[in-house]
Amino acid sequence: MAITIQDYQPVVDNTVYARKVSGDKPGIALVFLSRHTKPTEDEILTYIQDTAKKISGAAALIVVGHAARQNRTPLEGILLKLPQPVLGHVAMGRPDCTQFLREHIGDGARRQTPQQYVTIGYGTLPESGFIPGQNEAHYFGELARETKKGQGYGRAWDVELLIENGLLPAYDDVQLMLKHQTTRSRTLVVTPDQYDVSQVSDAFKVVHAGLVTPETLSHLPDASEEIREIFALGPVVALHNYIVQSMLEQQQAPARPFRPR
Numbered sequence: 150m151a152i153t154i155q156d157y158q159p160v161v162d163n164t165v166y167a168r169k170v171s172g173d174k175p176g177i178a179l180v181f182l183s184r185h186t187k188p189t190e191d192e193i194l195t196y197i198q199d200t201a202k203k204i205s206g207a208a209a210l211i212v213v214g215h216a217a218r219q220n221r222t223p224l225e226g227i228l229l230k231l232p233q234p235v236l237g238h239v240a241m242g243r244p245d246c247t248q249f250l251r252e253h254i255g256d257g258a259r260r261q262t263p264q265q266y267v268t269i270g271y272g273t274l275p276e277s278g279f280i281p282g283q284n285e286a287h288y289f290g291e292l293a294r295e296t297k298k299g300q301g302y303g304r305a306w307d308v309e310l311l312i313e314n315g316l317l318p319a320y321d322d323v324q325l326m327l328k329h330q331t332t333r334s335r336t337l338v339v340t341p342d343q344y345d346v347s348q349v350s351d352a353f354k355v356v357h358a359g360l361v362t363p364e365t366l367s368h369l370p371d372a373s374e375e376i377r378e379i380f381a382l383g384p385v386v387a388l389h390n391y392i393v394q395s396m397l398e399q400q401q402a403p404a405r406p407f408r409p410r
Contacts, residue, residue, distance in 0.1 A: 150368045154180065155355040161285050164370050170273060174301045177279040179288055180352060181270035182360075184312070184369040185376045186263045190254055194247060197381050201228050201240035224378055227385050235392060239385075246388070253384035265312040267369065269356050271348070272296075272304040306349060309338040315363030323353060 151159070157166035157180060166180045188196070204225050221229070228236060238246045272292040280287075296303030310317050317323075318336040326334060327350045332342045339349065360366055 152359050154359045163368050164285050176273050176275045178273050182369050183372040184267050185372040186265050188377050193380050198242050205240050224382050227389055250384040253387040267310045269308040271306050273302050306344045307340045311336040320357050
């Protein structure tokens with residue numbers, strides 16, 4: 150099933166949409182659509198432990214050459230940087246390691262039941278920088294490059310909307326929250342905190358009209374694995390940094406003088 154968004158042309162089916170924009174910064178506006186399920190704390194911990202178990206054997210090997218590392222996920226990469234005994238503790242779920250990881254899980258995952266969301270992303274490119282027929286990752290990369298240039302193009306904002314009973318939040322409720330420049334609520338999260346209200350409102354209007362049934366929502370690409378990876382990465386990075394800092398402090402500690410008896 151092809152999802153249609155008014156005034157936008159599909160660039161990547163059910164995922165990326167584009168239209169021309171005029172004004173001070175003429176170019177191409179891009180809308181990105183996806184859905185995901187946010188994992189619970191326990192699901193994140195299980196995922197970290199399972200990933201640690203999967204790669205614990207590789208940690209004992211000396212890998213030569215970049216090619217052998219190319220397919221590592223960011224989570225696998227940071228786990229492999231842990232001292233091997235610590236990696237084993239993570240894999241086994243040793244209580245002190247598990248507690249540390251739990252304490253460093255982001256607030257967005259502190260829930261007992263998974264929740265489903267739709268994400269709307271928005272950004273603009275100069276017309277000369279837009280190449281039709283590319284994949285989603287290409288357009289993400291182009292927006293990131295334009296953002297760094299600081300010339301008014303690039304990724305502008307993202308909106309996360311809670312799915313309840315198979316539907317998006319009520320149209321009027323979201324528009325009211327946007328009117329008051331809401332950035333955080335139970336059903337709506339807008340990033341960054343400062344955003345163009347009319348731009349977000351206009352985009353939400355056409356997206357909401359295109360996603361009015363559970364069936365249409367089900368045809369959005371599912372980014373749950375990527376979201377789970379992001380949530381799992383944070384606590385493992387915190388553990389790695391903690392270990393590195395502890396080792397550094399031990400190395401810098403003054404040696405105790407030898408005092409013969």
